Structure formats: structure tokens, C-alpha cells
Amino acid sequence: MAATLCGKLLPQKGWLPLTQSVRHGSKAVTRHRKPMHILKQKLLAVTRYIPPKPAHPPGAYPSQADMLKEEEIPLMRLLKRDVEAVFRDCKMVAVAQNNGSTSDGMIMLQHRFHKHGIKIKFFPNQVMRSFLSESIYGGMAPLFLGPTVLFTSKEPKVKEMLATLRVSPQMVLLGACVDNTLLSAQGLASYARLPSAAAVQGELLGGLSAPASQTGSLLQRHPARLTALLQQYAAERAEAEETS
Template sequence: MNRSVVSCIQQNALQHHNIAQMSTCCHYPPPCTSGWLPLSQCGRVRHMSKSVTRHRRPMHIIKQKLLAVTEYIPPRRVAAGAYPSQDKKVEVVSDTEPAGLRESGLVLLLKKEVKKVFEDCKMIAVLQNNASNSEDMLTLRHRLHKHSLTVKFFPNEVIRTFLKDSQYCNMAPLFIGQTVLIVSKQGKVKEMLSTLRGSPQMVLLGACIDGTLLSAQGVQHYAKLPSVTTVQGELVSGLTMLTSRTASMLQHHPAHLSALLRQYVRQQEAPAAEPGAKAGEGEGAVA
């Protein structure tokens, strides 16, 4: 009996030792009773909730088409020496320049456009652009367009080449740095100055109005002059007043001449009448 009891005690101790090892490895709580079973406790363990994964929303079909159309497709590389260099410029001999001087086709096209601007436009103003961004320039062009004013951009080298052999050669010193042209077929100087007050980054350097070169101060003085319509109205009213007084002016001199003649006749008749009056007085005294 003692041996059987000892063997049972050893078996129970070994069983408790194995259960303790299983609880430490699997993080199970220690057994509270001798009848604890690990399988029944495993079902009661609470696991952490799964993380919610956010799926990307599908792109709209129109946006997919737009991205597909605007996708950049790089050009294919060609073997070296297969084609000539694309940076090579095609040069054309100008008809107006000497044979030794050559200009590109773009320069000739810009010179023709500059010549057309100077021939067609009545007012050409030169302004200096002091670091104005694209948004400010777009706003300025929109405001000037309301008054039939146009903004033009030309390289300074092209304009100087055109001005060198033209009657506007005195405007060449104005084209230094970043310059902008404001042109108009009508001399709307007041509208231009009022619009430029809202753009302080645009500085007026000078202008050519009706073939006359004016400085910035001269342009301001020109803007203070009355309009052509006002001057024409004043001229017509003055001429009408003069024509209405023509009859009175023509009659004034003959009337004045006749008055002078009458006075002269009276003065001539007065000395002849005085001796007769004196003779009559003498006869009366003798009697």
C-alpha cells in the first residue's frame, strides 16, 4: 500500500508540473483547482480585434481617360549619328540687310511684326516690367483690353535692329532690360494711365504718340489735354459766333465812316455861317 500511494503522489506531482509548464509557455493563467483543463480554458481567451484596412476608392472613368491622354510618352532614343542635330538653325539671307549679315527666319518674322505695329498703331508706349508674375500680367492685359489696348512682347535686339534704320531711332535707349509694349490704334492715353495705377510694378518709360516721341512726364501732360471732340466743338462754336457777327462787323465801319463825314461837314459849314451872323448883328446895331 505504501508503494502504491507513493506512485500516485509522484504521478500527481508530475502532472501538476507539466500543467505549470504549459501555462507558462502558452500564457495561460495558473490552475486554480486540480480539475483545471487547458482545452476548456483556451476557448475563453479573447483575441485582439483585427485592424480595419482602408481600401483606395476607384478612380472615375473620366479622370482615368484624362490621365491616360495626358501621360508623358518619352521619345525613343535613336542611334548616334542617325539624324542631324535638331539644334541647328536654318538661316535665311535678309533682303534689306547686307549680304554678309545673316538672320534667322524667326528674327525676320518678328521684325515684320514690329514694323506692322509701328505702322498701324497711333500710340506705342514702352514700359519696364519689374518682376510681375503671370497672374498680375493677365489681369493687366484684361483691363487694358477693355479700352482696346494691347500688350506686346518683343526681344530688345529685334526692336533695336528695326529702330536703327527707321524714323523712330530715338526710341532705342528705352529698350533696356525687361520691356513691354502697350499699343493702340487710338491715342487712349488717359485710359492707359488710369489702368497702370493699379499695377505699380509696371513703370512707364516713354511713348510715341502721333509720330512724336514723349517722355513719361510728357505723356502725363498729353493726357491732361482736352480730347479732339472737345476742341472741334469749341472751334465750331467760335466760328458760328463769328459768322453771326459778320453782318454787324461789316456795317460797323461804313456807319462809323458816315458819322465822321457828317461831323466833318458840320465843322466845315460852321466857320462860313459865323461871318454872316456877325454881319447881321452889325447892321442891326447901326439902325
């Protein structure tokens, strides 16, 4: 039996092994992918399809206004009431941007404004935008970006305010609400050049009284001329009688 196994396992004449190692020649890869042109990359980036976002049903998410109302704190409500009182009691509310004014410069500006009855007030921009979005002064909301200051007065003191701001270049006037009218910085300059109310009233009274005086002089012209002619005729007749 051992001889039989050995005869089966030993390689016979013409027998080849089951595994053969074949050696192939390795060849270096010399071709690389050509990079895409920059213009083509830009064109593909611009024309790439962007699928639209799925629209959520109404009421699924709270609106921004509801979120602001939920986050509104008692201090914010108190400041909004103060802002409402300012717009209700003051005929001039001007907005200026504070470009690095020092505390001493602010005190000096406040002292100069106090001589003309103008006050300086500070309110957070979030409070101002929240109040303006619900009021008729919504056009002033874009002015409240960055550090802003309010100049308020119960009477429109535009000329005095502009004259005082000339010595404070750190304060850049953005716009104002004067007599419930929104004005830009150029509009405020034009408003300051207008004559005072007393001068306008005097011109109006003069214009109204001029036609009345002219009418009176026209009505008196013919009777006066007739009287002069009659007096001249009487004098000539008396002279003629004396000579005869």
C-alpha cells in the same frame, strides 16, 4: 728621376700655396628702398604714355552692321516684320519696364487693357533695336534695356492707359510714340490732360461762328435804329396834325 720629381713637388723654403682663403667680415644690409608715395604713384599712373592702337585699313575687318546681318536668323526677320506691322497699324506704341510683375498680375492688366482696346506685346530687345536703328523711330532705341513691354492701340488711348497703370506699380512707363510723335513719360501725362478732339472742334466752330454773328448784328443795328427813328417821327407828326 724620382728624386728630381720629389724635389720639384715638395714645398721649398719660402714657397706659398697658389690658393689662399681670405676671410672677410660680413655686414648686414640695413638700408632698404623707400616706398614711393601714393600720390606719386597715382600721378605716374595717370601721366603714363599709352601708345595709340594702329588703325587697320578700311575693309580689313567686317563692320558691326555686317556682322549683325550675317547673324540674323529667320526668326529675327519674322519678328522684325511683326514689329514693323505694329508701328504701321497702331497710332500709340508705349514702352514700359517690367519690374517683377507676376503672371497673374500680367493677366489682370491684359484684361483691363482689353476693355479699352489696348494690347500687350513682347519682343526681344535685340529685335527692337535692330528694327529701330533702320527706321524713323530711332529715338526709342535707348528705352529697350532690361525687361520691356509694349502697349499698343490703333487709336491714341493715353488717358485710359495711364489710368489703368496706376493699379500696376510694377509697370514703369518709359515713353511712347503717339501719332508718329515721340513722347516721354512727362509728355504722356501732359498729352492725357489735353481735351478731346470733339471738344476742340466745338470750341473751334464756336470761335469761327462768333465773328459772323457779330458782323450780322452790326449790319442790322443801323437799319433797325433808322426804322425806329422813322417810326417815332411819323408818330410825332401824326400827333401834331391831330392837335392842329
